[in-house]
Amino acid sequence: SYELTQPPSVSVSPGQTARxxxxxxxxxKQYVYWYQQKTGQAPVLVIYKDNERPSGIPExxxxxxxxxxxxxxxxxxxAEDEADYYCQSADSSDPSYVFGPGTKVTVL
Amino acid sequence: xxxxxxxxxGLVQPGGSxxxxxxxxGFTFSSYWMHWVRQPPGKGLVWVSRINSNGRSAKYADSVKxxxxxxxxxxxxxxxxxxxxxxxxxxxxxxxARDPDTLHFxxxxxxxxxxxxx
Numbered sequence: 001s002y003e004l005t006q007p008p009s010v011s012v013s014p015g016q017t018a019r020x021x022x023x024x025x026x027x028x029k030q031y032v033y034w035y036q037q038k039t040g041q042a043p044v045l046v047i048y049k050d051n052e053r054p055s056g057i058p059e060x061x062x063x064x065x066x067x068x069x070x071x072x073x074x075x076x077x078x079a080e081d082e083a084d085y086y087c088q089s090a091d092s093s094d095p096s097y098v099f100g101p102g103t104k105v106t107v108l
Numbered sequence: 109x110x111x112x113x114x115x116x117x118g119l120v121q122p123g124g125s126x127x128x129x130x131x132x133x134g135f136t137f138s139s140y141w142m143h144w145v146r147q148p149p150g151k152g153l154v155w156v157s158r159i160n161s162n163g164r165s166a167k168y169a170d171s172v173k174x175x176x177x178x179x180x181x182x183x184x185x186x187x188x189x190x191x192x193x194x195x196x197x198x199x200x201x202x203x204x205a206r207d208p209d210t211l212h213f214x215x216x217x218x219x220x221x222x223x224x225x226x
Contacts, residue, residue, distance in 0.1 A: 033212040035153070042203060042216040043153065054214065086153050090211045094167065097143070097155035 002026045004087055004100035011106045018074040020103045022087030025068060030089045032070040034063060037102075038083045046085075047072060074105070082107045110134040110215040112204050117220030124194050124224070130187040130204030130217055138162070138182035141207035144189045146200035147219070154200075157189065158207065171197075194224045 004024040012018040022032055032050050035043040045054050050070060051063040060075045074081055087100040116128040128144070144156040157178040159166045166178050177190040187204050201221050205213035 031211060035213075037153075042218050043213075044216070045212070045214050048212055048214070084152075088153075088212060092211065095158075095210055096167070097158070099153040099155065102152045 002098060004089060004098055006085075006087060006100040006103045008101070009104045009106065011108055012074075012077045013108045014079060015076055018077050018081070018105055020072040020074075020085050020087075020105065021069050022072070022100050023069040024089065024098075024100075026091065027065070027068050027070060027089060030091060032063070032065070033088045034061075034072045035086045035088065036081075036083045037086065043086065077105075077107055079107050081105060110206065112206065112215060112217035114202065114204055114217045114220035117202065117222045119223045119225065120194055121226050122195055122224055125190070125192045126194065126222060128189040128191065128202055128204075128220060128222070130189075132185045132187065132204075132206070135206070137180075137185040141210055142178075142180060142187045143205045143207055143213060144178060144187075145203045145205055145213065145216075146198075146222075147203070148197075148200045156202070159187070191222070194222075196224050198222060199224045 034047040036046045037043040046057050046061045047063040062073045064071050084102045086102045090097045111133045113131045120126050143158045157168045159178045163180045175193045179188045201219040203219045204217045206215040208214045
């Protein structure tokens with residue numbers, strides 16, 4: 001199996017931009033998905049296939065990739081964006097599913 | 109509206125068994141792969157198991173292989189997880205999740221807590 005790496009925490013002031021990275025050796029060949037989990041709640045998909053946004057997810061959430069690193073960007077952070085964010089990937093053949101360790105986003 | 113509702117969690121002694129259920133509504137259950145994902149207290153998400161749409165193919169994380177069995181009843185729109193030989197390390201909130209393309213999870217239930225303790 002393989003691992004995904006995320007920073008443990010990111011702090012950002014309201015209105016600023018938060019960037020959360022996810023890296024792993026297998027990522028150049030696989031899509032990355034991002035989930036937001038607020039305290040005591042189930043995860044919610046916020047980005048799929050690296051940079052696609054599900055319906056209902058605000059435009060301030062975006063995704064990008066460069067080589068072995070994929071980035072979730074939250075532009076114009078709001079207090080309601082305070083949560084844990086997990087990246088996830090899967091190999092496409094008889095998939096195995098891996099989550100990153102999660103990044104806690106704190107809105108100052 | 110897609111809804112997934114887990115049930116069956118609770119307190120069980122080490123070595124015991126438990127069966128979780130996940131009732132699905134708001135979509136054609138039989139068309140989707142389904143998963144169980146767990147989250148130990150204060151920790152991150154961990155994939156546990158998946159089953160394909162017709163129930164004939166399943167896969168498990170190494171940590172539960174041989175102890176857990178995933179199944180589904182498409183007539184009842186219900187996903188199951190039979191958990192045997194439970195250990196304290198299995199203590200977690202267990203989520204069921206829908207998979208639209210075999211690669212990720214687009215809808216999640218609210219979770220059910222399994223506590224393994226003597």
